[in-house]
Amino acid sequence: MRKVEVYRNGQLAGTLIQYNPKSYEFRYDDKWFANDKLPAISLTLPKTQQTYKAGHLFPFFFNMLSEGVNRKLQCRQLKIDESDYFGLLAATATNDTIGAVTVKPVKSESK
Numbered sequence: 735m736r737k738v739e740v741y742r743n744g745q746l747a748g749t750l751i752q753y754n755p756k757s758y759e760f761r762y763d764d765k766w767f768a769n770d771k772l773p774a775i776s777l778t779l780p781k782t783q784q785t786y787k788a789g790h791l792f793p794f795f796f797n798m799l800s801e802g803v804n805r806k807l808q809c810r811q812l813k814i815d816e817s818d819y820f821g822l823l824a825a826t827a828t829n830d831t832i833g834a835v836t837v838k839p840v841k842s843e844s845k
Contacts, residue, residue, distance in 0.1 A: 740775060767784045791820055799822055812825050
């Protein structure tokens with residue numbers, strides 16, 4: 735399992751989790767979800783429900799990734815498999831993204 739916190743303009747909006755390559759979950763933070771003045775992260779993840787599940791990385795997050803030669807270069811430099819979209823998102827969308835949304839990797843808790 736891998737997890738990133740999702741921020742909008744520096745404010746925690748939710749959590750994105752990859753349980754395995756075919757199981758993803760996005761969950762709005764309780765405070766973000768309860769505040770009607772705060773917008774949805776994307777049109778495809780409206781605040782009509784707090785948790786979303788998918789068998790692939792949500793398109794909104796996938797579209798935050800670079801494409802083509804830039805993606806290949808990032809993967810080579812960061813030593814990330816080109817098909818590891820979640821890993822690439824966690825490594826490259828931590829700051830300086832095109833939009834207001836950034837992500838921050840969450841270290842897994844060992845028991």
